[in-house]
Amino acid sequence: MIKDIASRKSRFPFMRNSVGLDIDLIEEIYGKGSFECHLPNEGQHFIFSQSRPFDLIELEQLLQSVGWSRRPLKRVKKALDNSLLKVGLWRHDPKFPRLIGFARCTGDGILEATVWDVAISPIYQGSGFGKKLMLYVIKSIKEMGIKRITLFADPGVIDFYKSQGWTLDPKGMKCAFWYAN
Amino acid sequence: MIKDIASRKSRFPFMRNSVGLDIDLIEEIYGKGSFECHLPNEGQHFIFSQSRPFDLIELEQLLQSVGWSRRPLKRVKKALDNSLLKVGLWRHDPKFPRLIGFARCTGDGILEATVWDVAISPIYQGSGFGKKLMLYVIKSIKEMGIKRITLFADPGVIDFYKSQGWTLDPKGMKCAFWYAN
Secondary structure, three states, X not given: OHHHHHHHHHHOHHHOOOOOOOHHHHHHHHOOOOEEOOOOOOOOOEEEEOOOOOOHHHHHHHHHHOOOOOOOHHHHHHHHHXXXXXXXXXXXXXXXXXXXXXXXXXXXXXXXEEEEEEEEOHHHOOOOHHHHHHHHHHHHHHOOOOOEEEXXXXXXXXXXXXXXXXXXXXXXXXXXEEEOO | OHHHHHHHHHHOHHHOOOOXXXXXXXXXXXXXXXXXXXXXXXXXXXXEEOOOOOOHHHHHHHHHHOOOOOOOHHHHHHHHHOOOEEEEEEEOOOOOOEEEEEEEEEEOOOOOEEEEEEEEOHHHOOOOHHHHHHHHHHHHHHOOXXXXXXXXXXXXXXXXXXXXXXXXXXXXXEEEEEEOO
């Protein structure tokens, strides 16, 4: 078990911290591979998980809180099932963990990966959670062997992505959207 | 069989034409659901297929002929296997059909679909094949129940997409790309 923790820490060095919850407790509640997201202002605990199931109503409320449109839950469920990767960021509570961050990714698993539905609850914005979430998403996608990640950035988050090493509109590219009538 | 042809024609009215190859012959060579792409300048026959297997070397040559970078064939194979949709446009020959157009799509099958690797061989550009290819791709994605399609457009094809009803950079969005070192 000690080896497990050490190996996970070396895989995600940006998450490393000396004080935290017990790894067994984390995995029991949030699923295998989940781990604590440490930030300087402690008191509460926050957990990244790729395996804890989502309450779809809670997920959609989070996405709507940052301005995304409402979507039928049945379609959201299918979209999650067919995503390459889905990451939840949870405010720890042994009985009622609360979803405060989310991102997912679609793609072919080898050449293309596109990130969707990135959200940090407005209450927790400005504390570094968004950056840690994206670092974890990038790391997880890279581990699939994918060398290029794409997303469509809203105007309000362009500087956020730029500051984290994303290239905006490379070679004069543009986003093209086609909408059904 | 007559009903089959009629039903297919009504599904793809933009492909309709009075003269063409026998539908049984087309399906025998190009797979189930394939059909002829008619254009005013006849003489040769062109077929759309979602099921005829690709020769990966031929596919990569086509993509490189329009300026895409070379990619390892093993990765291309996995990417094709994991794509939601892959469309080949073939110049008909009963023994040696030649791939002259291609597009594929990744996504979650319900909310998001992203189009990649759109190519028409330079020899056949400017004849309307690109437009017909994209109409077919859109139609096929719509049939999955998807209401929004996305792609990253190179500067040289921005007007092409705009003229076909795609919205460029909606609400000030930008393409964001992240590249592994």
